[in-house]
Structure formats: structure tokens, C-alpha cells
Amino acid sequence: MRIRAQVAMVMNLDKCIGCHTCTVTCKQVWTNRPGLEYVYFNNVETKPGIGYPKRYEDQEHWKGGWTLDGKGRLQLKSGSRLKRLLSIFYNPNLPTIDDYGDPWTYNYQHVIDAPLGTANPSAHSISALTGRDMDMQWGSNWDDDLAGSTRYGMTDPNLANLQEKVRMDFEQVFMFYLPRICEHCLNPSCVASCPSGAMYKRVEDGIVLVDQDRCRGWRFCVSGCPYKKVYFNHRTGKAEKCTLCYPRIESGQPTICSETCVGRLRYLGLFLYDADRVLDAAATPDPHDLYEAQLSVFLDPDDPEVQREAAAQGISADWLDAARRSPVYQLAVRHRVALPLHPEYRTLPMVWYIPPLSPVADVVSAAGYDDLDPDSVFATIDALRIPIEYLANLFTAGDPEPVRRVLRKLATIRSVQRAGQLGFEPNEKLAATVDSDLDELDDLYRLLAIAKYEDRYVIPKAHAEDAGRLALQHEQLFCSLDGEGGPGMGGHGPWGVEDFHAGTAPHGDSGSTQTFRGDDGREHFNLFGWNGSGPTPHLFPGEDPA
Amino acid sequence: MWWWVVLPYVAMVIFIVGHIWRWRYDQFGWTSRSTQLQERRLLKWGAPLFHYATFAAIGGHVLGILIPKAWTEAIGIPEGVYTEFSGIAGSLAAIGVLIGAGFLVFRRTTIPRVRATTSMVDYLALILLGIIVILGIYLTLGVQALGGGYDYRNSVSIWFRSLFTGNVDVGAINAAPVMYQVHATAAWVIFAVWPFSRLVHAWSYPLWYLWRPYVVYRSRRPVAPNEPGTTGRRWRKIGSGY
Numbered sequence: 001m002r003i004r005a006q007v008a009m010v011m012n013l014d015k016c017i018g019c020h021t022c023t024v025t026c027k028q029v030w031t032n033r034p035g036l037e038y039v040y041f042n043n044v045e046t047k048p049g050i051g052y053p054k055r056y057e058d059q060e061h062w063k064g065g066w067t068l069d070g071k072g073r074l075q076l077k078s079g080s081r082l083k084r085l086l087s088i089f090y091n092p093n094l095p096t097i098d099d100y101g102d103p104w105t106y107n108y109q110h111v112i113d114a115p116l117g118t119a120n121p122s123a124h125s126i127s128a129l130t131g132r133d134m135d136m137q138w139g140s141n142w143d144d145d146l147a148g149s150t151r152y153g154m155t156d157p158n159l160a161n162l163q164e165k166v167r168m169d170f171e172q173v174f175m176f177y178l179p180r181i182c183e184h185c186l187n188p189s190c191v192a193s194c195p196s197g198a199m200y201k202r203v204e205d206g207i208v209l210v211d212q213d214r215c216r217g218w219r220f221c222v223s224g225c226p227y228k229k230v231y232f233n234h235r236t237g238k239a240e241k242c243t244l245c246y247p248r249i250e251s252g253q254p255t256i257c258s259e260t261c262v263g264r265l266r267y268l269g270l271f272l273y274d275a276d277r278v279l280d281a282a283a284t285p286d287p288h289d290l291y292e293a294q295l296s297v298f299l300d301p302d303d304p305e306v307q308r309e310a311a312a313q314g315i316s317a318d319w320l321d322a323a324r325r326s327p328v329y330q331l332a333v334r335h336r337v338a339l340p341l342h343p344e345y346r347t348l349p350m351v352w353y354i355p356p357l358s359p360v361a362d363v364v365s366a367a368g369y370d371d372l373d374p375d376s377v378f379a380t381i382d383a384l385r386i387p388i389e390y391l392a393n394l395f396t397a398g399d400p401e402p403v404r405r406v407l408r409k410l411a412t413i414r415s416v417q418r419a420g421q422l423g424f425e426p427n428e429k430l431a432a433t434v435d436s437d438l439d440e441l442d443d444l445y446r447l448l449a450i451a452k453y454e455d456r457y458v459i460p461k462a463h464a465e466d467a468g469r470l471a472l473q474h475e476q477l478f479c480s481l482d483g484e485g486g487p488g489m490g491g492h493g494p495w496g497v498e499d500f501h502a503g504t505a506p507h508g509d510s511g512s513t514q515t516f517r518g519d520d521g522r523e524h525f526n527l528f529g530w531n532g533s534g535p536t537p538h539l540f541p542g543e544d545p546a
Numbered sequence: 547m548w549w550w551v552v553l554p555y556v557a558m559v560i561f562i563v564g565h566i567w568r569w570r571y572d573q574f575g576w577t578s579r580s581t582q583l584q585e586r587r588l589l590k591w592g593a594p595l596f597h598y599a600t601f602a603a604i605g606g607h608v609l610g611i612l613i614p615k616a617w618t619e620a621i622g623i624p625e626g627v628y629t630e631f632s633g634i635a636g637s638l639a640a641i642g643v644l645i646g647a648g649f650l651v652f653r654r655t656t657i658p659r660v661r662a663t664t665s666m667v668d669y670l671a672l673i674l675l676g677i678i679v680i681l682g683i684y685l686t687l688g689v690q691a692l693g694g695g696y697d698y699r700n701s702v703s704i705w706f707r708s709l710f711t712g713n714v715d716v717g718a719i720n721a722a723p724v725m726y727q728v729h730a731t732a733a734w735v736i737f738a739v740w741p742f743s744r745l746v747h748a749w750s751y752p753l754w755y756l757w758r759p760y761v762v763y764r765s766r767r768p769v770a771p772n773e774p775g776t777t778g779r780r781w782r783k784i785g786s787g788y
Contacts, residue, residue, distance in 0.1 A: 081756050088751075089593040090582065097583050097659075129584065130658040192760035195752035200764040213573035216750040217580050234663060237579035250766075462766065 002275040003299060003310045005319055006186065006206035006350055007249055007268065007459065008328045009258070010338045011179055012448060013356040014410070015265035018145065018177035020044050022257035022266075026181075029256045030243070035235025037103035037128040040140050041242035042257045044179045048156040048390065049149065052140040053099035056228040057157040057342065063093045064226030065189050065345030066282060074283045074346065076189055076224060084195060084220055093223035097234075101139035103128040129234070146175050158393040174387050176356040178394075179265075181257060182229040182242030183341065183349030184208050186273065186297065187282045190241075193224025199239070204462065206350065207244045215239050226345040250462035264451055269326030269458045270319065271333075271350070272299040272310060282346045287397035290343040297348065298333050301326070322460040327447060328352065335436075335444050337406050339395035354448070355391045355403055357410045378433075381407050409434045413445050549731070550716045554709050557734040564741030565749075578747035584659035592649025599642025603682065606636050611706050615699040633691045640686040643679055651676070671743040674736040681729040689725075702726050 026042035045051050059065055063078040078084065078093055097103075106123035114121035127134040143152050153159075184201075188208050191199040198214035199221055201207070210221070210230070217237040221230040230241040245255035249268075253259065258266040274297060281293040299306045301323035310320055323329065331354065332338040338352035381388065381404060388407070392400040412434045416426045431438050447455060515538050518524045523538040530536065568576065582589050609618075610632060618628055651672070654660050689696055705719035719727065740746065 076760075085752070085755060087594075089597045090586075090590050092590075094582050094586070096586050127659075130662045132658060188761060191762055194762075195755035196750065197752070197755070197758060197762050200762040203763050203765045205766070213576075215577065216747060216752070217577035218752065219580055219582065232580070232583050234581070234583050236574070237577035238574070 001309060003272055003306065003313050003315060004203065004206065004275045005315060005323065006184070006271045006273055007244060008184070008206075008271050008332075008350040008352070009181070009244075009255075010267040010328045010331045010352045010354065012263075012265040012267070012354040013176055013178065014354065014358050015263040016044070016177040016179055016356075017263050018044055018046065019262050020141075021260050021262050022179055025256045025260040026242075029245070031240075033233075033235075035233040036231065036240065037105075038097055038100045038140070039231040039233075039240070041229070041231075042179065042181045043140055044177050046144050046146055046175055047178045047394070048153050048159055048175065049143045049146070050152050050155050050157075052101075053095045053228050054138070055155060055157055056095075056226075059226055059345065062095070062223065062226070062228070064224060064228065065342075065347055066187065066192075067346070068283060068285065072283065072285060074187075074279060076192055077226075078193070078220075078223060081195075084193065088195070088218055088220075091219055091223055094219055095222070095228065097129070098138065101142065102134065102137065104134055104136055107133075146173060149173075158390055160393070162389055162393075176358065178341075178353070179257070180227065180229070180341075181255075181351060182208065182244065183227055183347065183351045184242075184244055185350060186278045186348035187346065188225075189345070189347050190221040190225040190230045193220040194218070194239075195220060199230075202246075205246075205249065207246050207249070208241070209243060209246070210239050210241055212236075212238055212240075226342065226347065227349070249459055252459050252461040254457040254459060258457065264456065267327040267331060267447075267451075267456045269328040270301075270323040270460070271326065271329060272301050272306065272315075272323050273297045274299055278348060282348055287344040288399040290346065291340065291396050291399070291402055294340055294343055294348055295333060295336075298329070300333075301329065316460075316463060319460045322458050325458045327456055327458060330443075330447060335409070335440070335447075336402075337409055337444065337448075339402060339406065341395060342397070343395075344397035353395060354410070355395060355406055357407050357414075378408060378411065381411065405434070409436065409441075409444075412436070413441050413448070416441050417445055417449075550705065550719050551714045553731065553734050557738040558709075560738040561740055564738075565746070568741045568746060576746055576750065577744070578750075579663070579744050581653075581660045581663055584663070585653055585657050588649050588653040588657070592646050592653065594646075595642050596646025596650055599639050599646055602635065602639035603643055606632060606639060610699060611703045614703070614707065629690075629695065633686075633695075636686040637691045640683040644683050647676070647679055667739070667743045671736065671739055671745055674732055674739060677732045678729060678736060681725055681732070685725060685729060689723075696723060696726075698722065698726060702730060706730075 022042045023040055023044055027040060030036075030041050031039045040052065043052050051057060056062060056064075059077055065077050066074050067077045069075045076084075104125045105128050107126050108123050111121050111123045125134055125136055126132060143149055146153060184207055186206070188199070188201060191201055191208060194215075195218050196214055196216045198211045198216070200209060200211065202209065215238040217232070217239070219232050219239065221239050221241075222228070222232050224230075230239050232238075233240050245253075245257075248255060248259075254266070254268050258268055277297045281290075281297045284290050284293040299310075301307070301310075301320065307320055311317070328338070332352050338354050340349050340352050342349070388400050388403055389398070391403045392398050396402045412430055415430060416438065419426050426438050428438060431441050436444075515523050515525050522541065525536045525539040527536075527539075582593075615625075619625070654664060654668075654672070701718045701722040705715050705722075708715040708718070719730065736745075
């Protein structure tokens, strides 16, 4: 037994309102650089929908993830290692930028320079790649909120074999949002695909990263990832991916997508798992058994045997304590309400989802059922084959049973809580129908509905005692991301809420370094990074500070 | 003659020192800088054809330039067989390079998305490669295969190998036709440009991937960061477009 810790995430899809705040903050922090215009480490998809890049879930086309060969052994879906080396000059499975959406900006200068007149000038879209005029054809969110789904919706790979049952008519449609980041898999196929050995999984916290100095731009990680969450920076010629905001995680803070989530639907915590069992679990023959196989990899942090062994293998006491309080372990293993995204890819993804009850509940109400009555909700959950089978295609390799069980549990929580609110006696028998009891359902209710900050995010700080005095001295000077060309770009370390104080500048004063000489020869003030209260020399033309 | 002694040695020194320097200071810029993301239909045919034909051409050069004529004759390969083989194989490689490079040059110069990623060093390397390739094709097809033929193994090869013995045989290369001389000169220039261009990706062909475990683990080992200003990329202009 090799015990390792993994920082994992759970998202409660019932709470996602599709506001894209996570996407925007992630974009601002990580991918607002040239070469990554088309890249979203975090994106929110409307389901049913074809996703970003187009139809990325269709592995018969893109060949991402793992598969089993004739003898039941695990093999990359794109073929053998030799096949990849031979196709290194042209990767047959790589999406093009049109599959993600040709990034565009606008010719704002045209508007600014427009002469006085009656006609309003308009900013035409120009390609961020070439600077030429372009017509927008596709983007990362083209089918947001089912826009254009009469054209695209039916091509969602998760709707395979469901087409004749699903209606895209406005009255009968169902939808929900699926926020996606890198899964930081236990068996990452991107890492296995990288011929340079530049991609790696961190031993301590399981975060999957790209070594920018070792990457040679062979781009097999991009095609190897079934979730298409590794991206090719077309300016630097290197692969980049979601880092799970490791500088924040190391300092005990949640990722920026979690921190800024309006719906507070994200949970971050530790799994303890047995690294020796990973490959066996990934090679489970029947895809329907993969969900249970993934659960079997996790170790119970309350088991004294596990605790003893983990301590012996060097997992520190505060990490063990965090594992015991981990909300992701509670949701995924103890209560079994969180499910992995596409376990059939056999990568053992580490971002799990609580399937949404809302589309079901909506249909229940629309059908005239009384959704206050749990029996009718249960009946409808069973009768509503379409959303359930769709969710099963997403989360359990097509096995509807676990999804049905989760939705029943979520419906039961609502029912029990409603009874409590109305002063009725909570129904112990109802809890028993979902293999639970009232105490456990109450725990789950608190975790899902009240969801305090410190309950959602239980992140132990990284241990840096052995970093040495020199490193510590340096970290006070600059951030570890500041390597030349790195994403830090000379920025500052992660800031918590407590670091901000009204009226003081977190980044020092907005002094003379924040001015620059523009193309017009005039000094300008750089508003980027301005603290909002300091002096702003040269902000306006003609201003000549003494 | 200086041209045939100094230039090769200068090129060799730049080649070696330049690679060491680039390896130490510009790991981040060391990449193939693929443009498959921007354009795939032309690359699908051009890139494999160009690369595999180039491998064949390099193999042919090893056979023709590095290996002395006496050796091949010693193991019983008569001159006629060598000429026949090198003529046919060389022609195939030359045609492959010609078509492959044609695809690649076409997409690099006419597809706006690809052209936008092209830097000045890329153009320099491309022009030098173009000279070498076109001359090489002329020499292989025009002189060896269809023309009268010329035994470069008695002149160019002897000069080339003599560069590594320290006792350079300038007379040998002076005796060669002028097109061989231009071909050789352009080759030395590109060796000098090599470490500063994207051509360095040739040394990164990841053969050891075949024997590596699939999933790579690394420890989060805190290392002391370098002193500001003592490291980092010294040649931002080279290799990446910004």
C-alpha cells in the first residue's frame, strides 16, 4: 500500500447558475497572455451541448484517454508509443484552433479615430492570430444556454442512442451547466502521452503540471487528454494547462475559480488513495464498474490502520487531519452523492460532480406532479429516463443506477428538510429508502446547503520546512511563477482577503514604475495594478505633475 | 584557402558553443514551435514527407561524405552498385524533400495564421535550407541521376573528413564543381545558425519515451530560485515571437 494525498474538487451542479465568473477570474489570472487567447483552463458548458472544443467527448474521433487492448491491458486510445513517435510530425488527433474557436478582438482604434459624423462607427472583429478582419464562426461558448441547439444540440456525444427520446423543443428541453477544469487525474493520459517527459503528477498533492522548460511542443498531451484540458500556446510553442492554482493551494487557499464562485458550489479537499491500486482500477473490464472501482482506490482517513500507515509513509499530521475533514471525501465516498466525469476514459478524474436534481424537479412540476411529495418525485425520477440516462452518460459510463440513487438522496434531503421546516415529523423510513438515516442526511444538508467557507475548502498548506533559508528569503522578494515567460510575469503572490486593507496598496505604492512612454511619445500611467487610491501621474494628457 | 578552412571551423565552434549556451539559458525557447493548431490539412502531407525524406537525405550524406570510399569497397560494394543505389535512393529522398518542403513553404508563406507565427530567424533558416535543398536536389537529380554524374567521394568527402583530422585538404574541395562548393558553404552557414533557430528541436526527438514508465511523478522539491538577473532568457527575439 502506497498512500498518497490528492487535492480534489467536487462541484454541486444544482447550484451552478452559469454566470462564468470562474471562467473570467481564471482567464484573468492564468491565460490573459498572447498565445492563449483561445484558452480557458476553466470553462462552463451548457449541457446538452457540444462543449469546448467541439465534441471533445467523442473519443472515437479524438482518441483521448485510455482503452483496454485485446488482452485487457491498459493502453492509450491513440495507440502505441511507437505509433506516436512515428506520427510526431503530424498528430492525427489534434484539434485545430477552429475547433476551439478562432479568437477575436475588435478594432477599437477605428471607433476612437472615427471623425465626427452622424453615423455611429462600429468596431469590426479582427482575428487575434493574424490581426485581419474576420467573421466569428465559433467560440468557447457558442451554444451557451442552448443557443443554436436546434442546430448543434443533437450532436452532443452524450446524447448517443438518446436522440429519438430527447426533444430540443423549447417547451420540453432540459439543461444545466457543467463547469470544467483539469481533472488532475490519478492515471493521467496526458502525462502518459507526453514523449518529452515534461508533464508530471506531483507526489505530494497530485496536481498535474507541465514543466515549461522540458516541454518541446510535441503536442501529444493535447490530444491525449480526453477532456481536452491541456492547451498549446501558439506563441511559445509549449503546452499549458490548469494548475489547480497550485501557488494558492500550497498556501492553503482555494483555487481562484472556487474562491470567486458566485454559487459557492465548489468544494476542495484531500483524498487519500492507494497508488498501487490505481492501474488495476483503471483497467476494470466493464465500464459500468469503473465508478465503484474508482471509489475502491480511496482510503478511509478515519481508519486507524490507514492513519498509522500514512504517518509511517511521511504524510504529515496536519494533512491527515485535513483528509479527515475533507469535504470531497464526505461527498464522494461517505455520502456517495458526487460522481466522476466520464469514468469510462479510465483516467480516474479527480474533479467530481453532484448531478443536478433541478432539471428533474422542473419536469416533475411541469408534469403536474406535486414535488412536495417525495413518492411522486421518486416515481418521476424513475420515469424520467431521458435526463437520467443523459447524466449517466456523463458521470457513470452510462449506468443509470448510481445517478438515480444520488438524485433520490438529494430529493430525500429536500423532503426531510421541508418536513422539518413545516413542523412535521421527519420520516425515518424515507431516509432508509436511500440507505441513510436522518443524522446523515442532516450532515449532508449542512455540507450542501449551508456550506460555510471553511467547510467547503479544507486545504492543508504545503510543507516547505526543507525549502531552506535561501528560498524563503527569495520568496519574500518575488513569486515562484516569476520565471522568465512564466505565468507570473513579474506579478505578486496570491493574496487572501485578509491581505487587503482599505486605503493601503497591496503592491506597494503606485509610484513612478507604473508610468510608461507610449507610441505618441507622451508619458502614460499604467492603470493595470493601480490600487485605486494612489496618485496617478500622467493619467490625462496635458497633465504635468510638478 | 580561408574559405574552406576558417568558415567550417568557425561554424563548428558556433554550432557547439551556441548549443551549450542555448541549452543552458533558453530551455523555455527550445521547442519545435508546431503550427498544427493553426493549419492541419497541408501539414498532414508536408511535414511527415519533409522530415522522413530529410532523414533519408541525412543518411545518404553519412554514407557518401563520412564513410570513405575505400571502406565501402573493402566490404565488397563496387563503385557501380554504390552509384546505382545512391542515385535511386538519393533521387527518392530528393523528390520527397522537394514535395514536402514545397507544402511547408507554401503554407508558411501563404496561410496568414502560420505566417503570423514566423520570426526573422525562421525566415533566415528557411532561406538557407531552401538553398541547400534546391542545390542538393539539383546535384542529386540533375548531376547524379540524369546528368553525367560526378564522384564527390573523391573530392568533397575527402575535404570534409580532413576537417576532423586537423590537416585540411583544401585542394580536394577546390577541385569540385562550383555547385558542390555553394552547397557545402550554405551547409556550414546553417550549422552556424542552427543553435539560434528552431532547428534545435531536431536534438529533442524523444526516443527514450519508448522505455519510460507511462506516468511521471515528481516531488514538489523546493529549490532556491536564481538570483534575479542571473538567469532567464537572453534572446527573447529568438525562437518565440515576442
